Amino acid sequence: AWRKYTPQPFTTQEEFEKEIIRHIETTLARSLYNCDEFATYAGTALAFRDRLVLDWNKTQQNQTFADQKRVYYLSLEFLMGRALDNAMLNVDQKDVATKGLADLGFRVEDIIKQEHDAALGNGGLGRLAACFLDSLASLNYPAWGYGLRYRYGIFKQEIIDGYQVEVPDYWLDFNPWEFQRHDVTVDIQFYGHVDRWQDEEGKQHTEWVGGEIVQAVAFDVPVPGYKTATVNNLRLWGSKAASGEFDFQKFNSGEYESSVADQQSAETISAVLYPNDNLERGKELRLKQQYFWCAASLYDIVRRFKKTKRAWKDFPNQVAIQLNDTHPTLAIPELQRILVDIEGLDWDEAWHIVSKTFGYTNHTVLPEALEKWSVPLMQHLLPRHLQIIYDINLQFLQFVERTFPKERELLSRVSIIEESSPKMVRMAFLAIIGSHKVNGVAELHSDLIKSTIFKDFVKVFGPDKFTNVTNGITPRRWLHQANPRLSALIASKLGGHEFLKDLTQLHKLEEWVDDKEFRKEFREIKYANKVRLAKHIKESTGITVNPAALFDIQVKRIHEYKRQQLNIFGVIHRYLQLKAMTPEERKKQVPRVSIFGGKAAPGYWMAKTVIHLINKVGDVINNDQDIGDALKVIFLEDYNVSKAEIICPASDISEHISTAGTEASGTSNMKFVLNGGLIIGTCDGANIEITREIGQENIFLFGNLAENVDELRHNHVYKQYVLDESLAKVFDTIHSGTFGDASSFTALLNGIVEHGDYYLVSDDFDSYIKTQSLIDETYKNVEEWTTKTITSVARMGFFTADRCIEEYADMIWNVEPLNPTKEK
Numbered sequence: 001a002w003r004k005y006t007p008q009p010f011t012t013q014e015e016f017e018k019e020i021i022r023h024i025e026t027t028l029a030r031s032l033y034n035c036d037e038f039a040t041y042a043g044t045a046l047a048f049r050d051r052l053v054l055d056w057n058k059t060q061q062n063q064t065f066a067d068q069k070r071v072y073y074l075s076l077e078f079l080m081g082r083a084l085d086n087a088m089l090n091v092d093q094k095d096v097a098t099k100g101l102a103d104l105g106f107r108v109e110d111i112i113k114q115e116h117d118a119a120l121g122n123g124g125l126g127r128l129a130a131c132f133l134d135s136l137a138s139l140n141y142p143a144w145g146y147g148l149r150y151r152y153g154i155f156k157q158e159i160i161d162g163y164q165v166e167v168p169d170y171w172l173d174f175n176p177w178e179f180q181r182h183d184v185t186v187d188i189q190f191y192g193h194v195d196r197w198q199d200e201e202g203k204q205h206t207e208w209v210g211g212e213i214v215q216a217v218a219f220d221v222p223v224p225g226y227k228t229a230t231v232n233n234l235r236l237w238g239s240k241a242a243s244g245e246f247d248f249q250k251f252n253s254g255e256y257e258s259s260v261a262d263q264q265s266a267e268t269i270s271a272v273l274y275p276n277d278n279l280e281r282g283k284e285l286r287l288k289q290q291y292f293w294c295a296a297s298l299y300d301i302v303r304r305f306k307k308t309k310r311a312w313k314d315f316p317n318q319v320a321i322q323l324n325d326t327h328p329t330l331a332i333p334e335l336q337r338i339l340v341d342i343e344g345l346d347w348d349e350a351w352h353i354v355s356k357t358f359g360y361t362n363h364t365v366l367p368e369a370l371e372k373w374s375v376p377l378m379q380h381l382l383p384r385h386l387q388i389i390y391d392i393n394l395q396f397l398q399f400v401e402r403t404f405p406k407e408r409e410l411l412s413r414v415s416i417i418e419e420s421s422p423k424m425v426r427m428a429f430l431a432i433i434g435s436h437k438v439n440g441v442a443e444l445h446s447d448l449i450k451s452t453i454f455k456d457f458v459k460v461f462g463p464d465k466f467t468n469v470t471n472g473i474t475p476r477r478w479l480h481q482a483n484p485r486l487s488a489l490i491a492s493k494l495g496g497h498e499f500l501k502d503l504t505q506l507h508k509l510e511e512w513v514d515d516k517e518f519r520k521e522f523r524e525i526k527y528a529n530k531v532r533l534a535k536h537i538k539e540s541t542g543i544t545v546n547p548a549a550l551f552d553i554q555v556k557r558i559h560e561y562k563r564q565q566l567n568i569f570g571v572i573h574r575y576l577q578l579k580a581m582t583p584e585e586r587k588k589q590v591p592r593v594s595i596f597g598g599k600a601a602p603g604y605w606m607a608k609t610v611i612h613l614i615n616k617v618g619d620v621i622n623n624d625q626d627i628g629d630a631l632k633v634i635f636l637e638d639y640n641v642s643k644a645e646i647i648c649p650a651s652d653i654s655e656h657i658s659t660a661g662t663e664a665s666g667t668s669n670m671k672f673v674l675n676g677g678l679i680i681g682t683c684d685g686a687n688i689e690i691t692r693e694i695g696q697e698n699i700f701l702f703g704n705l706a707e708n709v710d711e712l713r714h715n716h717v718y719k720q721y722v723l724d725e726s727l728a729k730v731f732d733t734i735h736s737g738t739f740g741d742a743s744s745f746t747a748l749l750n751g752i753v754e755h756g757d758y759y760l761v762s763d764d765f766d767s768y769i770k771t772q773s774l775i776d777e778t779y780k781n782v783e784e785w786t787t788k789t790i791t792s793v794a795r796m797g798f799f800t801a802d803r804c805i806e807e808y809a810d811m812i813w814n815v816e817p818l819n820p821t822k823e824k
């Protein structure tokens with residue numbers, strides 16, 4: 001029996017103020033007379049943390065007591081952003097905090113800004129994990145996240161002379177949101193060798209004897225749900241030297257330096273997030289990170305299961321483990337090793353348990369992003385796991401051979417081991433074989449993986465093993481927190497904020513689409529959000545932009561497949577057209593601000609060239625007296641979650657223009673539309689489903705379709721190709737040195753003109769600029785634009801992460817929510 005929960009409030013504003021002051025004076029030992037914004041942030045965070053912690057403890061106790069199936073979400077990335085604003089809103093006490101802080105002489109926005117983003121991720125995959133945690137808690141699922149506690153998150157990006165410069169992101173100076181669990185540690189081994197022996201009864205035993213031991217220490221982060229007492233746990237593992245006999249002896253025997261070096265080498269494992277997004281690069285330390293985190297998490301999960309004293313065959317009824325991409329795939333051979341080598345189960349029994357426990361989510365079809373590890377490296381670092389992988393493969397290939405006896409080539413195609421030199425372990429194949437369900441993240445993507453990279457596995461396992469769960473976003477952070485005025489306006493029409501927990505209710509907004517007052521307020525909110533972004537642009541770049549201009553935004557990791565180059569070529573084309581006009585004609589054009597943001601992987605030279613080009617083009621256009629407000633080009637440095645919260649509510653148009661078939665889903669497309677912006681996009685990823693939901697009259701689609709990509713690529717290589725005339729003019733302008741030393745950009749242009757234009761920029765250019773003109777025309781009609789944006793918001797209910805989580809829970813995890821109990 002459970003009662004509906006209303007979060008425990010700070011009874012009064014005075015009580016809240018008292019709590020802040022108590023923390024500042026005692027916990028932080030600071031005098032109120034020199035209490036700056038940072039100390040006030042710290043005091044406020046600690047006051048709210050206190051509110052979460054009691055519910056957190058109770059949730060964990062409740063989940064243990066209920067003893068039902070739990071979900072474990074394994075992700076190497078959790079892009080959480082800031083926690084304080086989210087905590088205030090989830091416990092529904094932001095108004096009290098705002099008033100209390102005002103009373104103490106501070107503005108709540110200034111206090112919230114003091115917090116450092118938790119930036120433990122690269123982009124979409126990491127942010128998806130964070131949205132899922134929010135939904136899991138908000139829907140009361142018993143769920144834990146497991147990740148790594150990186151000392152350095154994704155680097156901070158500075159733009160210096162138009163170039164990206166990476167600065168380390170040390171974020172742990174003061175982090176009130178984590179609790180180190182000194183009592184929760186796991187020793188993790190690496191290297192070493194494998195022993196085999198037979199006992200008296202003739203039973204075979206296998207034991208991996210490690211060479212290096214590193215200790216994993218748990219750091220727990222509370223994850224509050226929205227207006228519920230459920231506070232789930234995100235457990236991040238930090239690495240440190242194991243404090244064994246050995247090190248102690250080393251230390252005492254005068255090998256001080258080498259003992260310190262061991263310490264540092266152990267701490268290196270969780271030191272830094274790899275900054276590649278959609279690219280893998282076979283580095284030993286990355287593999288060490290993966291094993292360290294998988295082994296610690298599984299030890300923890302198995303320990304928790306063993307406390308229930310259930311039989312092993314019950315394991316998959318108690319535990320669902322979701323693999324966020326292939327990064328945690330080693331969890332599969334690790335669980336098999338625990339069950340066979342340590343717990344003494346026979347192979348088949350163990351494998352049955354393993355393959356019922358895991359689910360695998362694929363996030364990419366790009367070949368360069370598919371993880372492969374060299375066999376020699378794995379042999380060296382994880383000798384027992386390599387044996388287990390070979391045994392899994394043997395069993396699997398024997399099964400394939402029995403089922404398809406006539407198809408010899410099929411065996412090498414589906415083998416976990418790629419017969420290259422050196423041999424490679426294909427992690428995606430291992431993940432498929434070791435899981436009971438495999439899902440893609442949008443319909444097109446889920447179809448594509450079935451017909452391309454995993455085609456043979458559909459044949460081997462049948463189509464039911466493969467499914468789709470289209471991504472979603474949490475409306476709490478991406479509407480209520482990022483755009484409080486729009487959230488309040490919607491609430492005023494829908495009878496409160498309930499829609500934030502059932503986003504399909506948004507459809508009722510369509511009843512208001514013709515309401516004059518509503519439309520006016522809706523537009524005013526968009527304008528105010530653009531003013532807020534314009535202010536941020538002024539502060540960070542010194543450039544003044546006109547908030548009445550059309551804000552055209554593309555923010556995401558910089559990658560050739562996402563085609564920021566197409567966007568900037570389009571900007572140059574616009575500039576050339578404006579230059580060719582008379583001042584009178586120019587005045588009649590819709591003024592535009594083209595805004596870019598995003599990080600390039602530090603070793604991704606072409607992506608860095610694109611950033612450089614955007615900045616150089618901006619320098620020229622922004623300082624051209626002829627152009628004035630007609631066109632501005634902005635590169636916002638250090639795009640991250642907290643900046644996205646300012647950016648997403650401020651778009652008129654956002655760009656999601658990947659080569660068709662390359663962007664698995666995209667999630668920022670959803671954030672922009674939910675905040676009343678329209679999209680220019682290709683028929684790719686979730687854009688297709690967004691179109692289906694909001695109506696094709698409300699989205700600006702352009703470009704070639706995924707089904708034609710192969711043929712177009714082929715044509716570039718084997719047929720005479722004439723470059724689109726407008727694009728040729730753009731290239732001539734770059735070549736002429738208009739944007740500085742042209743040689744900086746030759747590789748970028750040659751990739752298109754001479755080397756096959758792999759991402760089909762030239763094929764889509766004409767369609768792109770025509771669609772941009774259509775956008776200008778449409779924007780001139782304020783009423784038409786308003787109708788499109790309101791209608792789109794009303795139809796975005798499908799894209800809540802809550803819907804995703806319910807789909808995972810039903811189709812993949814088979815778990816039920818556990819409603820919180822709360823004593824008054």
Ligand code: 26Q
Pocket residue numbers: 122123124125126128274276277278279280281282286363364369371441471663664665666667685
């Ligand atoms: C792999 C090996 C070694 C080092 C790094 C990596 C690595 C790291 C991050 C590989 C891939 C990633 C990130 C991928 C990613 O963010 N994919 C995005 O996932 C989103 C959520 O599903 C989708 O919306 C995007 O379309 C997809 O690009």
